Amino acid sequence: MNLEDEFAQVRGELVVHCYRMLGSRHDAEDVVQDVYVRAWKGFAEFEQRSSVRTWLYRIATRLCLNALKHSSRRLVPSALGAPGNDPDDLDTPMTEATWLEPLPDHGMSADPATVVGTRQSLRLAMIAALQHLPPRQRAVLILRDVLLWPAAEVAAALDTTTVAVNSSLQRARAELARIAPSEEQVSEPDDPWRRDLLDRYARAFERADLVALEELLTQDVRWEMPPVPTWFNGRQDVLRLLAAKLTPGDGRRVMVETSANGQPAFALYSRGDDDRFHARYLQVLTLSEEGVTAILAFHRADLFSAFGLPPERPA
Incomplete structure (x- = not known):
């Protein structure tokens, strides 16, 4: 081959891997494109001491670490401070x-025999938690606990020692x-x-x-709505x-079902003065046996295209 x-x-696996590292679908796809360019230029020197797949993951991980040197961690509003309680006093969008x-589920399709990681490792709460880890700890945790690489292989990929890998992994696991x-909390x-x-949630909304x-x-x-930093916690608020x-x-509104990060999601359209429904924001829901436990409402209509959704719909 x-x-x-x-x-x-x-390619799909690499996008998911880079997304876990970077917290952004757009950034992940940019890195994966760069992976292909780097691999193509360096393929003649590839020594085949590992599989091509492993080699590509090494390139991807290193490029992600390089990208993280020049960017801050990806945020959710609840990481910035205490919740608000006044809907008429929202902070200015940041x-x-x-x-x-969010990561559209349709972009993660792959041969089931080659899919790596677990569904939990892609949930928004987990991706948000990973952002709290220093980049190299993040890489070690993903390579060891999601991709299940041996410590020696991780050390080779990161140009470090197995002792350093095991130490980083211990700290990362403790922080997570x-x-x-x-x-149990995300079942x-x-x-x-x-x-x-x-169905009942969509009709009610x-x-x-x-x-x-x-x-x-x-x-x-919990209700969060980036880029608005104000968030709300508790049913009454x-x-x-x-x-x-x-x-x-x-x-007045139409909810179109989709999915992101292995979670149910809805794209919200609202009726405009032209009597057409326009894209407003994307809700990603976290469910439990008790009901809806969290909603991350991404107020970015430009995300709709990544989910294969049009910017507007007829009435």
Whole structure:
């Protein structure tokens, strides 16, 4: 198999790997494109001491580390401070900040035999937690615990020692245990209850039916909406926000279901003066057996194209 065929087979995996490192789909795709250029130029010197796939992952990891030297970590609003409680007192959007981005699930398709990592390692809460780790610790944790590389192979990829790798891994695991959700906290309900929950949520949100939404949101639900740094925690404060921002009535909004980071998501369209529905923001939901526990509402209509969604829809 030549380099072009090998690269085509693992390209989706590399995007996911770089996304875990960088927290941005756009940045991950840029790095993967650079991986191909670097690999093509250096293929003649490739010594085949490892598989081409492993070699490409090494290049990708090093390029991600280089990129992280010149950028700040990707943020979510809850990482900036305490929640707010007044929907009429929202902070000004921080458009200059580097916010975490969602990853469309349709871009992660691959041969099941070659898919690496676990679903939990791509959840938004986990990607946000990874951003708290120093870049090299982040790389070690992903290579060891997600890709399941031996310590010696990680050391070779990062030009360090196995002792340093094991030390970094220990520190990274300790930090994630402190800030990241456990598997029990992120376990989702099974179908058909999950399907019913999503259908009811979409209908309630389209109608701004706060009574119905109150039944679906958990007591400790969290609502975040980058680039607005203000966020809300708790059912009553979230409902107060929705009551202030959603005009009630049928026919004002359309929720189009999609998925991101292995989680259910909805693209929200709202009716404009031209009687067409325009892209507004993308909601990524976290579910539990009790209901909807978190919503990350990305107020970026430009994200819709990455999910294969149009900027507007007819009424």
